[in-house]
Amino acid sequence: MVLMRIEDVYVWDLNAKWLGITPYQLMENAGAGVARVIEERFGRGLRIAVFSGTGNNGGDGFVAARHLSFENDVTVFLVGDEAKIRSEEARHNWEILKRLDFVEIKVLKDSAYIKELDLSGYDVIVDALLGAGTKGEPREPVRSAIEKINEYAGKAKLVSVDLPSGYPSNVRVKADFAVTFQWDKEEYKDFERVIVKIGYPRELHHLVGPGDAKFTLRKRGKHKGQNGKLLVVGGSSSYYGAPYLASKAASYLVDLVYLAMPAEPAKRISDPDLILRPFLGENFSPEHINDLLGLAEKADAVVIGPGIGLAKETKEFVREFVKRCERPMVIDADGLKAVAEDLGVLEGKTFVLTPHAGEFNILFGVKPPEGLLERAELVREKALEIGGVILLKGSYDVISDGKTWKYNRTGNTGMTTGGTGDVLAGLVGALLAFGNSPLRSASVGAFLNGLAGDIVKEEFGENFTALELAKRVPKAIKWVEEF
Numbered sequence: 001m002v003l004m005r006i007e008d009v010y011v012w013d014l015n016a017k018w019l020g021i022t023p024y025q026l027m028e029n030a031g032a033g034v035a036r037v038i039e040e041r042f043g044r045g046l047r048i049a050v051f052s053g054t055g056n057n058g059g060d061g062f063v064a065a066r067h068l069s070f071e072n073d074v075t076v077f078l079v080g081d082e083a084k085i086r087s088e089e090a091r092h093n094w095e096i097l098k099r100l101d102f103v104e105i106k107v108l109k110d111s112a113y114i115k116e117l118d119l120s121g122y123d124v125i126v127d128a129l130l131g132a133g134t135k136g137e138p139r140e141p142v143r144s145a146i147e148k149i150n151e152y153a154g155k156a157k158l159v160s161v162d163l164p165s166g167y168p169s170n171v172r173v174k175a176d177f178a179v180t181f182q183w184d185k186e187e188y189k190d191f192e193r194v195i196v197k198i199g200y201p202r203e204l205h206h207l208v209g210p211g212d213a214k215f216t217l218r219k220r221g222k223h224k225g226q227n228g229k230l231l232v233v234g235g236s237s238s239y240y241g242a243p244y245l246a247s248k249a250a251s252y253l254v255d256l257v258y259l260a261m262p263a264e265p266a267k268r269i270s271d272p273d274l275i276l277r278p279f280l281g282e283n284f285s286p287e288h289i290n291d292l293l294g295l296a297e298k299a300d301a302v303v304i305g306p307g308i309g310l311a312k313e314t315k316e317f318v319r320e321f322v323k324r325c326e327r328p329m330v331i332d333a334d335g336l337k338a339v340a341e342d343l344g345v346l347e348g349k350t351f352v353l354t355p356h357a358g359e360f361n362i363l364f365g366v367k368p369p370e371g372l373l374e375r376a377e378l379v380r381e382k383a384l385e386i387g388g389v390i391l392l393k394g395s396y397d398v399i400s401d402g403k404t405w406k407y408n409r410t411g412n413t414g415m416t417t418g419g420t421g422d423v424l425a426g427l428v429g430a431l432l433a434f435g436n437s438p439l440r441s442a443s444v445g446a447f448l449n450g451l452a453g454d455i456v457k458e459e460f461g462e463n464f465t466a467l468e469l470a471k472r473v474p475k476a477i478k479w480v481e482e483f
């Protein structure tokens, strides 16, 4: 059984919406699930009181009331102001109740009136006052409703929707049990839970979506200096574009990007958005190590590998750097080939490897299979072996930290153009620099990269370049923020 956190609900609901599963469907399934559990446990022909608040927990209560009304006598007590019923879905279900003759409705705005209520004769009381949106101790008039319901503990059956209202404070409904949705939650303790599914498909465990991205971006700071510094180490006598693309993409997210390159190729870069740090020579070599480690200390995360080349001294440099670097790292491109010669350098490090299928084969001596589940299992196994995160790029990107796995399906065939992998490495590095976990950084980085690709494709068709893709990163972020 996988435990989720309440904050995950936010992520799933957005990802579900992306798949076309509406909040209406989720609320309908939630309310129907509550009604089903009640009838299974206590039978039919009962007198049932449903106490609803003005949030979506209350909305689930409205739906449950309608389902229960078919074969029971139901009274709905709305606690609070009708005009404050917040969401469209809850309001819709409330309006339906108002059209029903066989459901009695009472609106309770006044605590004094609630204190006088007589609920004797009800077999079941459904508590849909407060759910996952609870902030602090219950306030009036909800508080009085909770106290009123508790007068009937042991006399009527008390069934809470999602969680006992008031939880986690001590002013909470003394529920016989709560009907909780789809997954048990880490925060739910010391009350009995019955879990009902509300229509999330298996994709919700694994598919990276706008919910993951939005949650990750929302955690950014609002002030300069709060959004991280990234160091990109790459470039060689033969390449300067790759580390530039990684840096450019990252510069839309983090506050500062240091681009460390050998001085020769660095001559070709001039971009005021980046802080260029040239190092003597045509290629990186072990003599640069101390200076680069010093630079890494100033950064929150490091991307190493784009365009770094395969000179013998460079591969030595990469391995030595990885071994000694104390920051979370993204290791990409030729950096992967250097590390492949001694995976031992990764021991104890925090890192994301970003191979495509060919580089994966060089790293682990095995070709990734075609099927998603087989691929995911292999990536998970290898991530566990090396103690880090692997992002295997492909038409579906597969990401694992050795425990769980994710996959991403944004992007398009136009992205086979050179350099899109460098953009991806930069994005993952930027998300690491914000302080996200390597699994989240890799997952959301892949999502944003593919999304930028889909946005640029809408403008240009499939013939675009990686720089054009990188320049769509702000639009991709905006799309996520507005989703």
Ligand SMILES: NC(=O)C1=CN([C@@H]2O[C@H](COP(=O)(O)OP(=O)(O)OC[C@H]3O[C@@H](n4cnc5c(N)ncnc54)[C@H](O)[C@@H]3O)[C@@H](O)[C@H]2O)[C@H](O)CC1
Pocket (backbone or CB within 6 Å): 009, 012, 013, 026, 027, 030, 053, 054, 055, 056, 057, 058, 059, 060, 086, 129, 130, 131, 132, 133, 134, 135, 136, 137, 138, 139, 140, 142, 161, 162, 163, 181
């Ligand atoms: N994916 C799912 O699991 C689904 C769950 N559903 C249900 O939705 C609720 C969460 O709904 P939300 O509207 O976010 O919050 P609440 O209903 O808990 O309440 C918000 C409401 O209450 C007021 N409020 C907050 N704190 C207090 C307080 N201490 N005292 C008094 N009033 C308070 C606040 O102002 C708001 O107006 C979840 O639990 C599920 O039941 C969906 O229906 C389906 C998807």
Ligand SMILES: [K+]
Pocket (backbone or CB within 6 Å): 057, 127, 128, 129, 130, 131, 160, 161, 162, 163, 164, 165
């Ligand atoms: K509740």
